[in-house]
Amino acid sequence: MSIEASESTETRKKSVVTERVAEVVIRFAGDSGDGMQLTGGQLTNTSALLGNDLATLPDFPAEIRAPAGTLPGVSAFQVRIANYDIHTPGDAPDVLVAMNPAALKKSLEDLKANGILIVNTDEFKARNLKKAGYEVNPLEDHSLDGYRVYQVGLSTMTRRTLEDSPLDSRSRDRCKNFFALGMVYWLYSRPLDTTVRWLETKFAKKPDVARANIRVMKAGYNYCDITQAFQTRYEVEAAHLPAGTYRNVMGNAALSIGLVAASRRSGLPLFLGSYPITPASDILHELSRFKHFGVTTFQAEDEIAAICSAIGASYGGALAVTATSGPGLALKAEALGLAVMVELPLVVVNVQRGGPSTGLPTKTEQADLLQAMFGRNGECPIPIVSASSPADAFDAAMEACRIAIRYMVPVILLSDGYIANGSEPWRLPEIEDLPDLRLDFHTDGEDFMPYQRDEKTLARPWVVPGTPGLEHRVGGLEKDHLTGDVSYEAENHEKMIHLRAEKVARVADSIPDVEVDGDARGDLLVLGWGSTLGAITGAVNVARQEGLRVSRAHLRHLNPFPKNLGDVLGAFDKVLVPEMNLGQLAFILRAKYLVDVISFSKVQGKPFFRSDILNKIKELEGGIDVH
Amino acid sequence: MSTETPTLTKKDFQSDQEVRWCPGCGDYAILSALQTVLPQLGLPKEKFVVISGIGCSSRIPYYVDTYGFHSIHGRAPGLATGLKLARPDLQVWIATGDGDAMSIGGNHLIQILRRNVGVKILLFNNRIYGLTKGQYSPTSEIGKRTKSSPYGSLDNPFNPLALALGSGATFVARSVDIYLKHLRETLHRAAEHEGTAFIEIYQNCNIFNDHAFSYMTAKDLRDDQTLYLEHGEPLVFGKEKDRGIRLVGTELEVVRFGDGLSAEDCLTWDEAAANPTLAFMMAQMAPPEMPTPIGVLRAVEAPAYHQQVVEQIEDEVEARGPGRLQDLLYSGELWKVGEDGAVSTVDPHTA
Incomplete structure (x- = not known):
């Protein structure tokens, strides 16, 4: 440790026991102005650099600043830190830091029995207790007896630490989250230097702010050291992750980088036309910073103009993307039909959130699958790709771009709020291992027909305006199957309906089979898509440890499905499909394969817990063969 | 690329598609004017793109033998903006009608005008919905009796020129389908404008709203009812x-x-006046007390949006150097896990 945190107390420290644990789940909860996301992010980064495996779950209100001290204003950040390969941010926290009564009230039910509870006693005043709906102060009525409670005057200590700081008292008080962070760093034997470095860089132009936060963090660390408040400290050793170079990444960032990577690997300039919408806006923010990569971002006047600008850019030869969430996808439906009709490449990112309508803007859900699949007029098939974790969003974005430009088709890429704002360590790929997406525009005027197709992919040629001799017109009216001229002819229309469907079906020729983890046939397969990957993997692993034979598979491609999916479904007596919706994938599987899959729903705006799925597995397999 | 531009004629801009407007429609004259003007602009024909929405006027891309895109109702400005940002080398024209531009696409119209994207907009104003067979439009006069307003429409009409000026348009003009020479000259002026050029064209729909503009276009009334705006005159x-x-x-x-x-x-008349107030007053002049102004109401120079977007990218490339994918991936706090499981931090610059 490079920070002189506790040298002077070396002798006293001996009575503290250090215990090694395989993992810990820590949740910071406070007011939305308390900096909980930032605090959690720092613990995440510090732990990443120690080599831990990680998963995070931010949970913040839709309002920017809900009234202070109220339940709707609570913002929380949960991180799970482990010495082994983990898949979810954990079902229940081992440690809860509650900055005020409302935060305590909202998170306490999740805290493990006998878990560590650090509360900021300064905020437990009558007014705040009332705001949180407490009749009696929970610190005084023994309602917390089942937890290891540490009552700390975080605000008082912070003020005391900063008595001689040049900051005003409001700014001083804002540092109190770093006192809590310092305490957690001590408790879990984390070094302070990663956060010190971050503060110094972040507040390079406000050194007083950097200094104050660093002092308060060290004070929190030393407080634990000196007072011996905790009898036990913990260590979480590095996880045995595969060799490679890593960074921590959030889903929207990984997705954005994936789009830039696809641009570079295809040689097409990236164009993003987008309208701000939670939880997709960060894609617009990220990409707008990448101008030196030749990225054009256009903040359109609405969702419709956003997708239309992307179609226009695609027509001009750009790798065109629009990013949105469910309500935005609904608005884009007509233009998506146009993209299907004119057969131009386009990637539509839908970072799903709780619906319908405005729904739960900051919460996660997977309930737009059927919208992506069917939500347009006419026979209007579109390939659908989904991301299953924050780092995976990089690969999913590249795959969506690959399908779009190879098949000349709009592609919907499904992510969700959990992936978008969650983070995990990302093992960085080597650039040369990334897919080669290079292509040439069609420039040959010989026998040119705008809708003459590639025999294999059925893609029509991509001819960009400015190409001499190939002037032609496209549009939303039905096309002649070769010339692309407007055609109202009955048989041609039916032929085109089939061609557009067949083109999308043929995407299956270029995607890998779905892989089954575990026995290739047997009694139970747990099949998922999207961000349920972590909870399903965790649950299946535990079930196996407990002697159950359970297989698992996860879908990247939702339209078309991998070619072997029917066989895989047929190889199991039962197929369990957990989804954060009322069974949308299950609906499609039943329709397409006539398989009676078992739908398992959770639609609470929250990801599945591992235990939810484990219990369901046990319920299904309880009666059979347990070794 | 050759710098020689071959001599083009109107014929080069006539596509092989059969033109399917009603006989006597004002759209024919506008199509003809466009096909006459485009070859005179010194650009090879593959550099032109005509984009439209939905409506009778929006069929025009099919008839002009350049690149063309017949899109969806009201959304041509979105497509045109995306195309112009991706391809500033192209000359992009929008053909739209009063319903397409001012009803379903009203928001997109004012947005493209305020941004000043380098696109030419031809608004075919016939004050009626033609393709859906005769309902009142956002420019129909109050009291208009149509299939959807048998007792007279109650909607106050838009004034397209005033709307364009209010949106901050840098080029605003009006012409009339049958004023052939004036229309061609106005199209020329629009073609030369760097930012968004907006032309309202009075267009007669002889089926559903015949003689809508006869009060000023009839031979015997024309000179007394038309005010030709000429800069400096x-x-x-x-x-x-x-x-x-x-x-x-x-x-x-x-x-x-x-x-x-x-x-x-x-x-x-000063079309280049920095203050658009007089242009706005001119846009409000209406019969019967006043003549109808045609010509250029406003033509001012202002930075074009697409150029600024390109410049911002160029400036960043120059300031930071062209982005390297390697740097983008290997950025932030990095750490390395060795074959033996040992963890070490990595300096992004050496990754």
């Missing part, structure tokens, strides 16, 4: 050039020459 009109427009207080009024009044008492 006094606002004079009438068959005998015996009338003009002057500013009194905050009102425009018609003056008859004689009794000491002459062209010298009239306003001198």
Whole structure:
């Protein structure tokens, strides 16, 4: 440790026991102005650099600043830190830091029995207790007896630490989250230097702010050291992750980088036309910073103009993307039909959130699958790709771009709020291992027909305006199957309906089979898509440890499905499909394969817990063969 | 690329598609004017793109033998903006109607105008919905009896020029389908403008709203009802050039020459005035008390959006160097896990 945190107390420290644990789940909860996301992010980064495996779950209100001290204003950040390969941010926290009564009230039910509870006693005043709906102060009525409670005057200590700081008292008080962070760093034997470095860089132009936060963090660390408040400290050793170079990444960032990577690997300039919408806006923010990569971002006047600008850019030869969430996808439906009709490449990112309508803007859900699949007029098939974790969003974005430009088709890429704002360590790929997406525009005027197709992919040629001799017109009216001229002819229309469907079906020729983890046939397969990957993997692993034979598979491609999916479904007596919706994938599987899959729903705006799925597995397999 | 531009003619811009407007439709004249002007602009024909929405006017891309895109209702400005940002080398024209531009696409119209994207917009204003067979439009006069307003429409109409000026448009003009020479000249002016060029074209729908503009286009009324705006010239009109427009207080009024009044008492038209107030007043002039102005109401220079977007990217590339994918991936706090599981931090610059 490079920070002189506790040298002077070396002798006293001996009575503290250090215990090694395989993992810990820590949740910071406070007011939305308390900096909980930032605090959690720092613990995440510090732990990443120690080599831990990680998963995070931010949970913040839709309002920017809900009234202070109220339940709707609570913002929380949960991180799970482990010495082994983990898949979810954990079902229940081992440690809860509650900055005020409302935060305590909202998170306490999740805290493990006998878990560590650090509360900021300064905020437990009558007014705040009332705001949180407490009749009696929970610190005084023994309602917390089942937890290891540490009552700390975080605000008082912070003020005391900063008595001689040049900051005003409001700014001083804002540092109190770093006192809590310092305490957690001590408790879990984390070094302070990663956060010190971050503060110094972040507040390079406000050194007083950097200094104050660093002092308060060290004070929190030393407080634990000196007072011996905790009898036990913990260590979480590095996880045995595969060799490679890593960074921590959030889903929207990984997705954005994936789009830039696809641009570079295809040689097409990236164009993003987008309208701000939670939880997709960060894609617009990220990409707008990448101008030196030749990225054009256009903040359109609405969702419709956003997708239309992307179609226009695609027509001009750009790798065109629009990013949105469910309500935005609904608005884009007509233009998506146009993209299907004119057969131009386009990637539509839908970072799903709780619906319908405005729904739960900051919460996660997977309930737009059927919208992506069917939500347009006419026979209007579109390939659908989904991301299953924050780092995976990089690969999913590249795959969506690959399908779009190879098949000349709009592609919907499904992510969700959990992936978008969650983070995990990302093992960085080597650039040369990334897919080669290079292509040439069609420039040959010989026998040119705008809708003459590639025999294999059925893609029509991509001819960009400015190409001499190939002037032609496209549009939303039905096309002649070769010339692309407007055609109202009955048989041609039916032929085109089939061609557009067949083109999308043929995407299956270029995607890998779905892989089954575990026995290739047997009694139970747990099949998922999207961000349920972590909870399903965790649950299946535990079930196996407990002697159950359970297989698992996860879908990247939702339209078309991998070619072997029917066989895989047929190889199991039962197929369990957990989804954060009322069974949308299950609906499609039943329709397409006539398989009676078992739908398992959770639609609470929250990801599945591992235990939810484990219990369901046990319920299904309880009666059979347990070794 | 060759710098020689082959000599093009109107014929080069006529596609092989059969034109399917009703006989006698004003759209024919506008199509003809466009096909006449495009070859005179010194660009090879593959550099032109005509984009449209939905409606009778929006069929025009099929008939012009350049690149063309017949999109969806009201959304041509979105497509055109995306295309112009991706391909500033192209000359992009939008063909739209009063319903397409001012009803379903109203928001997109004002947005493209305020941004000043380098696109030419031809608004075919026939004050009626033609393709859906005769409902009142956002430019129909109050009291219009149509299939959807048998007792007369109650909607106050838009004034397209005033809307364009209010949106901050940098080029605003009006012409008339049958004023062939004037229409061609106006299209020329629009083609030369760097930012968004907006032209309202009065267009007769002889099926559903015939004679909508006869009050000014009829041969015997034309000279007395039309005011031709010419930059730097006094606002004079009438068959005998015996009338003009002057500013009194905050009102425009018609003056008859004689009794000491002459062209010298009239306003001198300044299309480049920084303040759009007079242009706005001009846009409000309406019959029967006032003649209808045609020509360029406003033509001012302002940075074009697409150029600024390109410049921002160029400036960043110059300032930071062209982005390297390696740097983008290997950025932030990095750490390395060795084959033996050992963890070490990595300096992004050496990754």
